[in-house]
Amino acid sequence: xxxxxxxxxxxxxxxxxxxxxxxxxxxxxxxxxxxxxxxxxxxxxxxxxxxxxxxxxxxxxxxxxxxxxxxxxxxxxxxxxxxxxxxxxxxxxxxxxxxxxxxxxxxxxxxxxxxxxxxxxxx
Numbered sequence: 001x002x003x004x005x006x007x008x009x010x011x012x013x014x015x016x017x018x019x020x021x022x023x024x025x026x027x028x029x030x031x032x033x034x035x036x037x038x039x040x041x042x043x044x045x046x047x048x049x050x051x052x053x054x055x056x057x058x059x060x061x062x063x064x065x066x067x068x069x070x071x072x073x074x075x076x077x078x079x080x081x082x083x084x085x086x087x088x089x090x091x092x093x094x095x096x097x098x099x100x101x102x103x104x105x106x107x108x109x110x111x112x113x114x115x116x117x118x119x120x121x122x123x
Contacts (some may be wrong), residue, residue: 003071012086013081018053043091050080050092051103058107066104067111072096
């Protein structure tokens, strides 16, 4: 198992940065009204942004790191739970490791299928 050494606070900073970018993209595409901030969104809107942000961030990681056994699920779970205090949405406290695993499993499956074809030999 590969242990990724990152604090929850650092991961939270990365996630919030990605969430703000995702919010701006959705505002540009007129999915979310302009002028709203993350703190003003409903939990359902926020959760969709969180999922997209996690998904995008995982795709930026090295393939070997994602496709091998790591503590990535624990990092994601802790980071999403930390959003509860930052965004004042208690619902984030209920985010489970199972949800985190379900979120990143399609990415892992995709990377593993691509490795079979050797499309990423030098990534």
